[in-house]
Amino acid sequence: MQARCPRRTLSFVPQDIDPISQLPDDAQLLKQQLRASASEVQRLKLLVDKLKLQLARRVRAQFGVSSERFDLQASLIEPVVLEELPVRKPATPAANDGSVDRSLPAHLPREQQEIRPATTAAHHDAAGQSCGCTACGGRLRSIGADVSEHLEYVPARFKVIRTVRPKLACTKCEAIFQASAPSRPIARGLAGPALLAHVTVSKYCDHAPLHRQSRVYAREGVEIDPSTMAGWIEQAHSLFDPLVAALGRHVLHGAKVHADDTPVKVLAPGEGKTRTGRLWVYVRDDRPAGDSAPPAVWFRYSADRKGEHPQRHLRDFRGILQADAYGGWNALYDTGHVVEAACWAHARRPWWDLYEQHRDDTGLAAQALRHIQGVYAIEAEIRGSPPDVRRQQRQARAGPLLEAFHRWLQGVLTQVSTKSELAKAARYSLARWNALTRYVDDGRIEIDNSAAERALRGVALGRSNYLFMGSNAGGERAASMYSLIETAKLNGLDPEAYLREVLQCIADHPVNRIDELLPWSIAALKALRHAA
Numbered sequence: 301m302q303a304r305c306p307r308r309t310l311s312f313v314p315q316d317i318d319p320i321s322q323l324p325d326d327a328q329l330l331k332q333q334l335r336a337s338a339s340e341v342q343r344l345k346l347l348v349d350k351l352k353l354q355l356a357r358r359v360r361a362q363f364g365v366s367s368e369r370f371d372l373q374a375s376l377i378e379p380v381v382l383e384e385l386p387v388r389k390p391a392t393p394a395a396n397d398g399s400v401d402r403s404l405p406a407h408l409p410r411e412q413q414e415i416r417p418a419t420t421a422a423h424h425d426a427a428g429q430s431c432g433c434t435a436c437g438g439r440l441r442s443i444g445a446d447v448s449e450h451l452e453y454v455p456a457r458f459k460v461i462r463t464v465r466p467k468l469a470c471t472k473c474e475a476i477f478q479a480s481a482p483s484r485p486i487a488r489g490l491a492g493p494a495l496l497a498h499v500t501v502s503k504y505c506d507h508a509p510l511h512r513q514s515r516v517y518a519r520e521g522v523e524i525d526p527s528t529m530a531g532w533i534e535q536a537h538s539l540f541d542p543l544v545a546a547l548g549r550h551v552l553h554g555a556k557v558h559a560d561d562t563p564v565k566v567l568a569p570g571e572g573k574t575r576t577g578r579l580w581v582y583v584r585d586d587r588p589a590g591d592s593a594p595p596a597v598w599f600r601y602s603a604d605r606k607g608e609h610p611q612r613h614l615r616d617f618r619g620i621l622q623a624d625a626y627g628g629w630n631a632l633y634d635t636g637h638v639v640e641a642a643c644w645a646h647a648r649r650p651w652w653d654l655y656e657q658h659r660d661d662t663g664l665a666a667q668a669l670r671h672i673q674g675v676y677a678i679e680a681e682i683r684g685s686p687p688d689v690r691r692q693q694r695q696a697r698a699g700p701l702l703e704a705f706h707r708w709l710q711g712v713l714t715q716v717s718t719k720s721e722l723a724k725a726a727r728y729s730l731a732r733w734n735a736l737t738r739y740v741d742d743g744r745i746e747i748d749n750s751a752a753e754r755a756l757r758g759v760a761l762g763r764s765n766y767l768f769m770g771s772n773a774g775g776e777r778a779a780s781m782y783s784l785i786e787t788a789k790l791n792g793l794d795p796e797a798y799l800r801e802v803l804q805c806i807a808d809h810p811v812n813r814i815d816e817l818l819p820w821s822i823a824a825l826k827a828l829r830h831a832a
Contacts, residue, residue, distance in 0.1 A: 463482060499513060543802070544783050544784065546818060551582050552614070555619045558585070559580070559749075560755075561580045561581065561605065564579055565577075569771065574768045577775050578604065581755045581756055588684060596790065599778075607628025617637070618637045623642075624646050625646065641746075642735035654725065678693065699740055710726075710730070784799065787818075
């Protein structure tokens with residue numbers, strides 16, 4: 301039986317009726333109707349602006365560049381300069397600077413090829429090669445050489461390590477002697493430490509899914525099923541568990557932690573669809589404040605975004621938490637053990653979206669960006685200085701700028717509609733003003749939460765290469781691998797070389813000395829080896 305479409309009642313307005321004749325004759329009623337019409341027009345205008353902004357954000361997120369560079373250099377308020385305080389200025393050479401050494405790395409092996417000119421057999425050099433002039437037959441002598449280098453690639457290759465343990469018997473007492481079998485990261489497994497490290501880093505650092513790796517290895521004549529490699533990663537994750545726990549303790553032992561989260565797709569077993577899980581990241585990196593403590597990244601996974609997860613992760617943390625405006629952090633602030641520090645990059649973002657939409661260099665959005673640009677310029681100058689120097693510079697220079705910006709934001713609310721995106725952007729900053737300006741009086745705090753956002757870039761790149769994670773257990777494995785890989789990169793280590801060295805010994809390494817395998821410990825040991 302076919303469903304009937306509901307009937308629509310259409311009303312037609314006769315063409316000969318004059319709209320003006322429909323207006324009321326009473327002046328009060330006419331004013332009331334005009335006010336209602338004006339209010340409706342304003343509401344529709346705000347709705348159109350909001351939809352345009354949402355569309356611009358979607359288009360930029362999908363097709364645009366991620367940079368939010370604002371090139372207007374004029375600041376609304378001149379900063380106060382404290383010449384008596386030492387300021388460390390960054391010295392980064394430009395990409396086209398001729399003084400930059402662009403030679404190929406010295407540690408690479410060199411293979412020399414000598415190309416000699418065509419000569420005659422009239423004379424021979426010490427090596428027995430002919431060195432006669434083709435014009436007159438005279439002897440040629442060396443007057444120098446032109447040397448150039450180019451980079452070549454030697455494809456990776458597999459090899460089989462065959463371990464032979466001879467058995468020796470005593471001819472007198474018949475005692476049998478044999479060396480113990482060497483440790484393997486996976487008991488009776490076929491994958492060695494180097495292969496395990498390569499598969500792991502290829503998946504979680506270079507974003508090559510296991511099925512893609514399987515095809516690459518097949519071209520080398522080695523057939524490895526993706527499910528086999530998944531099993532290797534699962535067993536490696538079990539080995540890494542105490543190491544990741546030690547990494548988390550180091551992160552939470554700091555006085556300040558950067559925190560953020562990002563969504564990941566996770567396959568829902570038996571449902572034929574995916575759910576949205578979360579990867580939480582916690583970063584300890586106090587190098588911008590002149591601290592020598594090793595930087596570290598600690599990832600955790602959860603099946604949803606409930607506030608109970610970060611509250612559990614940080615239940616033992618005491619210090620400053622620098623994060624976005626996610627409500628799940630509030631329970632931590634309410635304990636009194638965690639101090640809130642907000643992020644100016646998040647406060648700046650709505651103003652940038654408004655500026656990107658209109659590109660009006662004289663509008664309110666551009667003015668807001670100039671204010672924020674002024675305080676960021678101060679941070680660029682004092683980055684790497686000790687906390688006391690940063691605090692003094694901020695109080696003297698950023699303090700007046702922020703006070704002026706606070707007055708300006710309050711003035712914006714009196715000029716624009718309360719329902720407009722401009723008002724929304726202003727209220728975001730005003731509602732979090734204490735947390736946004738806390739960094740001025742504490743040199744340990746950063747101006748924004750970029751440290752956590754940088755740690756999540758690898759996850760964002762990975763999402764564009766794989767469709768989903770296979771299970772919640774897969775999300776937990778990913779969190780552990782991302783923790784080790786991102787921390788190794790922060791400490792200047794090659795992630796694959798680091799995991800390879802750890803996998804060679806972690807199976808037999810005492811758990812009470814697991815800190816010896818943390819990235820900065822491996823880096824220090826590597827430095828000692830080079831020094832020796």
